[in-house]
Amino acid sequence: MNRRQASKQETRQLILAAARLLFAQKGMEECTIRDIAKAAGVSPASVVVHFKSKTALLEEALNRDLENALTAFIASMPEDQGLLERLLHLATDFFRLYDQNRDLYRALIRHTIFEPEGETPHMTSLSERYIRFLAGLIESEQNRGRIKPEVDPMMAAAACFSLYLGALIMLFRQAEMSVEAVAEVLAAMTGQYLDGLTERIKP
Amino acid sequence: MNRRQASKQETRQLILAAARLLFAQKGMEECTIRDIAKAAGVSPASVVVHFKSKTALLEEALNRDLENALTAFIASMPEDQGLLERLLHLATDFFRLYDQNRDLYRALIRHTIFEPEGETPHMTSLSERYIRFLAGLIESEQNRGRIKPEVDPMMAAAACFSLYLGALIMLFRQAEMSVEAVAEVLAAMTGQYLDGLTERIKP
DNA sequence: TAATTAAGATAAACATGTTTAATAAATAAA
DNA sequence: TTTATTTATTAAACATGTTTATCTTAATTA
The missing domain is CATH 1.10.10.60 (Homeodomain-like)
Structure with a gap:
């Protein structure tokens, strides 16, 4: 150099x-x-x-911590729990992180989530990593025969991610809403969704 | 006066x-x-x-058209179709509207969706109206015994709305993505979700 | 009606993200 | 080594959302 x-x-x-x-x-x-x-x-x-811009600087500044956080959250994932519990575990970890500085993370997400993918490379790659990990969880359940074989894991992961985003919006929009309350809503929604994916044992 | x-x-x-x-x-x-x-x-x-601000002006400026659009979309809802088709009908109507001026509607949603509810009264009331309508659709299916009685219609509507938002993000983030393609993804995700709500006939 | 008060409008100032043109220093070329 | 060129840096300017202090005029009151 x-x-x-x-x-x-x-x-x-x-x-x-x-x-x-x-x-x-x-x-x-x-x-x-x-x-x-x-x-x-x-x-x-x-x-x-x-x-390039203040937004790009914010994205760059927070990226390292976010990538590390995702890595840590994935590493701390309990192996012995069910799919729903694990999805919620990951989501709640992020909720808690964002809850430490709601205004800052709100600004980050607000400025990146709707922009063309190329403009926000770090957030794009972070959410892709998040979704791929979810897809992996779902696929491994599928391999154990607990999820319908016709379900596309990436599609299902994207759906779970959408539900997670919906919950995140609640967290950011309602200052009085606690992480626990948001997690509870997400649990209900995700539980219902997974029920639709589940292979039913013929009685 | x-x-x-x-x-x-x-x-x-x-x-x-x-x-x-x-x-x-x-x-x-x-x-x-x-x-x-x-x-x-x-x-x-x-x-x-x-x-109060440029954002507030944008919200105010677009509100009338959006409220009217929602009214028109609801009015044009086909009565003879299933729940999934009707949910998609409404969502696709909005996708088409937003597609007419993606940058403008992206700006509107970007500036309002993560803000505290009180700051964006019109968008708050619009999405509440949207969600309540979805809840009504779901409840009427429930009354016909097609959806599990323990499902909370408002919660299910919020979940459908989250899936809709996830699809909307795709539309805004990927310029080359068509309304039809986004609608297809949403159809798959919503279909799976509804499957989890559905009352199963014991074989 | 005359004087006073309140309110709507605005000009000018301000704050801040971003661009532009200039500078100085390092690298490459001769 | 000397010259030329590229480049990192910056001071100053610019664009634009927002605030402040002022002015005008309508409403109110005496």
Whole structure:
């Protein structure tokens, strides 16, 4: 790596570190690019040169933690529980994470979820990873004969993810709603959905 | 009504009319408050005095059409079809509407769906109306014994709405995705979900 | 009717994300 | 080594949503 490339990476990291700190402290709206630039010791223009936009910087700043969180959540998945319990386990882990800083994560999701996929590469890849993992859970249940063979695991995972998003919207829209309450709603909805996938034993 | 109140309403309507026109023509981002103010023949400050923010103005500007659309979609609902077909009918109607101006409706939904309920009164009431209608459909199926009696219609409607939102996200995120393709995915997901609600005839 | 108050409208200012044009320094070319 | 070129950085400008202080005029009151 060049001397130039190296120093470029260094300022990039300075900006990222400052952004992580300030975004977490003050939230997305209350934290300006000028604030971050000042904390990083660079010019505001540099922030935009290194990261295309404030939204892109937010996505980049939170991505590492989110990827690590997903990895940790997957690793801590209890092996001995049923499919519904495991789906809820994962969802609830994320609810709890988002609950620690609702405004910040609301901003992140709000700014990324409806945008064209290419514009939000990290969130796109994170949700794809999430959905693929769900599909894996579903497929392994299917292999054990507990789910109808004609069910497409990716499609079913996408449906579970949609239900999860619906619950997430509740969490963000209703400040007084607790993680537990949202998880309960999601449990009911997902339970009903899985019931539709379930192979029925002929009585 | 006062002369003062009357003229206030008049400028409000001027702004709304200009906003409807310009938002539809240029989209949310490409259309500035100054543009709208100029077209309405008022000052930019007036726009903000009458509508709390640009987002609130967008919500207000599109609300009438959306409420009317929902009314029309409900009215045109075929009576002779099954629950799944009817759910899809309604969803597809909205997909087609949004497809006419994806950027504009993406902006609307993006700016409202994750915000606290009180901040987006129109979108809140629109989606509540949507969900209540779905719940009505589900309840009437339940009354005919086609859906398990223990299912809560509102909860099931919320689940269907979540699936609808998941499909909507696909539509907005993937520019090349057609309304038909999205409707097909939603059909599969909703079909599986309804299967879980269905009362099974003991063979 | 005259004086006072309240309210609607706005010009000007402000805050902040983003762009542009200029600078300086490192790399490549001669 | 000297020159030319590319590039990271930035200061200044710009665009635009929003706020503030001012002005005008309608409503109210004396």
